Every structure is written in structure tokens, then in C-alpha cells.
Amino acid sequence: SITTGGISAVLEAGKRAVAVKGDKVLGLSGFIKPGDHVDVLVTMTDPKKKMEVTKVVLENVKVLATGTKIQENGAGRPMPVDVYTLEVTPSEAERLALSANTGRLQFALRNVIDTKTVLTKGATVPHTLTAFASKTPLKLSSHKKKRRWRPRRAVISVEIIRGIKVSKKKFKL
Numbered sequence: 001s002i003t004t005g006g007i008s009a010v011l012e013a014g015k016r017a018v019a020v021k022g023d024k025v026l027g028l029s030g031f032i033k034p035g036d037h038v039d040v041l042v043t044m045t046d047p048k049k050k051m052e053v054t055k056v057v058l059e060n061v062k063v064l065a066t067g068t069k070i071q072e073n074g075a076g077r078p079m080p081v082d083v084y085t086l087e088v089t090p091s092e093a094e095r096l097a098l099s100a101n102t103g104r105l106q107f108a109l110r111n112v113i114d115t116k117t118v119l120t121k122g123a124t125v126p127h128t129l130t131a132f133a134s135k136t137p138l139k140l141s142s143h144k145k146k147r148r149w150r151p152r153r154a155v156i157s158v159e160i161i162r163g164i165k166v167s168k169k170k171f172k173l
Contacts, residue, residue, distance in 0.1 A: 002139060003052070005013045007064055007065060007085065010064065011064075011087060012087065014086060014089065014091050015089060016063055016087070016088055016089070016090055016095045017085050017086070017087060018066075018085070018086055018088055018096055018097065019083050019086075019097065019157060020083070020084055020086065020100045020105060021039065021071075021081050021082070021083060021100070022072070022081075022082045022083065022084050022105065022107075024134070025143045026090075030067060031109060032063055032084065032109060033063065033066060034063055034066060035039070035063065035069040036062075036063045036066060036110075036112075037060050037061060037062055037063070037109075037110045038063060038086075038107040038108060038109055039056050039058065039059045039060065039107070039110060039151060040056070040058040040059075040060055040086075040096060040099065040105060040107060041055065041056050041057065041105070041106040041108060042054070042055060042057050042099035042103040042104065042105055042106075043058055043103050043106070044099070044102050044103030044104070044123075049124075051124055051125065052112055052124070052125065053123065053124050054122060054123045055120070055122035055123075056108075056118075057095050057096070057099050057104075058092050058095060058096060058119050059117055059118070059119075060087075060115055061086045061087065061088060061092070061120075061148075062085060062086065062087040062112075063083045063085070063086060063087075064085045064086065064087050065084075065085040066082070066083070066084055066085070067083050067085075068079045068080045068081065068082055068083065069081055069083050080166050081160075082105070113148060134153060137150070147154065155170050155171070155172055156170070156171050157169070157170050157171075158170075158171065
């Protein structure tokens with residue numbers, strides 16, 4: 001006779017339960033709970049470019065369980081380690097295991113109704129540092145004493161929402 005129960009009873013057909021170690025940062029300070037859906041990001045060194053890259057490796061993954069286990073730290077003393085059990089396909093399980101063993105994981109909590117897939121290129125240090133750089137060209141300012149290049153002043157508009165009150169503020173860069 002087959003006995004079923006526990007996590008295996010709630011797994012979708014064709015899916016697997018995979019647990020990964022984490023911490024309070026990975027788990028968004030305790031905000032990630034069973035039933036939530038997360039995107040899994042990994043930061044690791046790209047072997048071709050020899051630089052760190054952060055990339056979304058799994059999207060809209062269901063969290064089956066969260067908990068804590070006791071593990072020895074470097075000094076041989078017991079310390080708590082957070083554990084997250086995710087529901088993934090076998091192919092996703094491979095990517096998750098590789099990511100957890102070769103990089104640093106981060107979860108991004110998803111809205112319950114957001115199921116849209118978003119394709120990204122990943123983020124590198126140079127890409128991140130230029131993400132909000134001015135796209136406006138520099139113009140030559142004319143001064144009698146000396147000529148120098150000055151950037152055009154860009155304006156950013158920000159919408160501020162406080163309760164039901166909405167206001168806008170503009171900032172010059």
C-alpha cells in the first residue's frame with residue numbers, strides 16, 4: 001500500500017520539492033510564507049567574462065514551506081539556518097541546485113495575481129552603474145573666458161502617493 005502525506009501530497013504532478021538554505025535577507029525578513037510565489041535571482045561569476053552577474057533564473061515559483069534547521073558554523077557551534085522549500089520542475093530543480101551551490105541566492109516576492117514572465121539580460125557592475133546615467137548629450141556652454149562642456153539639465157517627475165492623496169514633484173538633475 002502507498003502512504004501519502006506531507007509535502008508530497010501537495011506537489012503538482014510533474015513538480016518536485018527542493019529545499020535551499022538561506023537567511024533573513026533571502027527570506028525578506030520573514031515576509032516569505034508558504035503559498036507565496038517568488039522569483040529566484042542568483043549572483044555568480046560569469047566564467048566567460050570573469051565578472052559577477054545577477055540574473056533571474058526562475059520565475060513565479062511557489063513556496064511550499066519555510067523553516068529553520070540547526071547547522072554547525074565555522075567554529076563548530078550550532079547556529080540556525082533558514083530553509084525554503086520550493087515547488088519546481090525537474091529542469092528548474094537543476095538550475096536551482098546549481099545556483100545555490102555556485103552563487104548567492106536572492107528571492108523577489110511576487111504579487112499573488114502577477115503571473116507575467118519578464119525576460120531580463122541580467123545585471124553586471126558596469127550595467128548597474130550606468131542604469132540611471134544621463135541619456136542627454138552634453139552641450140558646449142559659451143563663456144567669454146573659457147569654453148567647457150556642460151550637461152543639459154534633465155527633469156524627472158515623481159508621483160507621491162500618501163493614502164488617497166496623490167501629488168507630483170519635479171526634480172532637475
